[in-house]
Amino acid sequence: MGSTRFSGILVSCLLVIIGLSEAQLQLGFYAKNCPNAEKIVKDYVGEHIHNAPSLAAALLRLHFHDCFVRGCDASVLLNSTSSNQAEKDAPPNLSLRGFDFIDRIKSRLEAQCPGIVSCADVVALVARDSIVATGGPTWKVPTGRRDGMIARGAEAIANLPPSTSNFSNLQSLFANVGLDWKDLVLLSGAHTIGISHCSSFSNRLYNFTGVGDQDPDLKTEYAAKLKAKCKTPTDTTTFVEMDPGSVRTFDLSYYTHLLKRRGLFQSDAALKTSPTAYNYINQLLKGPLQNFFYEFGKSMEKMGRANVKTGSAGEIRKQCSVVNS
Ligand code: HEM
Ligand SMILES: *[C@@H]1O[C@H](CO)[C@@H](O)[C@H](O)[C@H]1NC(C)=O
Ligand SMILES: *[C@@H]1O[C@H](CO)[C@@H](O)[C@H](O)[C@H]1NC(C)=O
Numbered sequence: 001m002g003s004t005r006f007s008g009i010l011v012s013c014l015l016v017i018i019g020l021s022e023a024q025l026q027l028g029f030y031a032k033n034c035p036n037a038e039k040i041v042k043d044y045v046g047e048h049i050h051n052a053p054s055l056a057a058a059l060l061r062l063h064f065h066d067c068f069v070r071g072c073d074a075s076v077l078l079n080s081t082s083s084n085q086a087e088k089d090a091p092p093n094l095s096l097r098g099f100d101f102i103d104r105i106k107s108r109l110e111a112q113c114p115g116i117v118s119c120a121d122v123v124a125l126v127a128r129d130s131i132v133a134t135g136g137p138t139w140k141v142p143t144g145r146r147d148g149m150i151a152r153g154a155e156a157i158a159n160l161p162p163s164t165s166n167f168s169n170l171q172s173l174f175a176n177v178g179l180d181w182k183d184l185v186l187l188s189g190a191h192t193i194g195i196s197h198c199s200s201f202s203n204r205l206y207n208f209t210g211v212g213d214q215d216p217d218l219k220t221e222y223a224a225k226l227k228a229k230c231k232t233p234t235d236t237t238t239f240v241e242m243d244p245g246s247v248r249t250f251d252l253s254y255y256t257h258l259l260k261r262r263g264l265f266q267s268d269a270a271l272k273t274s275p276t277a278y279n280y281i282n283q284l285l286k287g288p289l290q291n292f293f294y295e296f297g298k299s300m301e302k303m304g305r306a307n308v309k310t311g312s313a314g315e316i317r318k319q320c321s322v323v324n325s
């Protein structure tokens, strides 16, 4: 009796283990069914990113936005429908770009291996390959993500950190996707490349507490420079470099600026308010750059696993902007 029960438990344990291993991402997931998949992505990026290097930042951000809402399931790529406002069309989308780039890669993949490679994996691979092609860090991208069928604007609002976040807001939104304070510090380092619209920070320049004031934590000279570009509190079209002076270089200068009260967003400045994060930033700044690259890469790999759909969950979309009919 006892042994029957024991083997029963053993069998259930094995089933759980098999179930778990089935549900994992793996390196080279497409090796059998579409051996060229990763090469097709990488070649496309290699051929085209240099025509628009600023797109690398946009593609990295797309992956972040995807993973934070319903997991990395390409829900960020879905179009709105007459009855549903998608993530794409919710306020946190400000300046999300790169959708056409993803679509063109997906077409190449569909031409070689129809219905095999998920849009979610394309987003993850493209983010990595674009950053590598423009001189940034690399990381492992295990594959096997499946595409989600739902995208809700309200969930983008609820799950993506606003630029006005304080440290505890940031920590809890990162914790929702399995990321800790260290991942937060490292991944915020992505703001070493790319641009921001004035509207994402103009409250700090013109009306910080609602009395027409400026954020005292923003260095005066820097605030003045930003005001010269963002001339009115309601400007929604002008944009600025997030890491002035090295906007295209993936380096440590984001952190240098941060400690000198030249972080662009309140969420950037908020990293200094945690003593642990502050110490870690100082440690990163001691270098070498390779250390930041290595740690950033580890956090990216971790982000890329956020609530992924695997096995038979979801689907493999034919077109990234719509669910299969
Ligand atoms: C920590 C919380 C974060 C907040 C509050 C935040 C907020 C923002 C905002 C407001 C913008 C500017 C959008 C615009 O006005 O055009 C931006 C840009 C950007 N963010 Fe973040 N972000 C965060 C974390 C991340 C993470 C984790 C990544 C990637 C790993 C990332 C990558 C980027 C990149 C690359 C850009 C530039 C996009 C471009 O040039 O088009 N951000 N972020
Ligand atoms: C999704 O929306 C974009 C922009 O509105 C549009 O260009 C594209 O054709 C749409 N995709 C599909 C499959 O309808
Ligand atoms: C962002 O959302 C607005 C509506 O809030 C929409 O008009 C705009 O096209 C969206 N941008 C992108 C890149 O999807």
Ligand SMILES: *[C@@H]1O[C@H](CO)[C@@H](O)[C@H](O)[C@H]1NC(C)=O
Binding pocket: 166, 167, 168, 169
């Ligand atoms: C952070 O912001 C939230 C509101 O968004 C507020 O409830 C909380 O008290 C703030 N935390 C700190 C430490 O300021």
Ligand SMILES: *[C@@H]1O[C@H](CO)[C@@H](O)[C@H](O)[C@H]1NC(C)=O
Binding pocket: 206, 207, 209, 210, 211, 212, 233
């Ligand atoms: C500043 O914010 C307050 C409160 O939201 C608002 O009443 C006021 O009109 C704003 N002032 C400016 C200059 O935008």
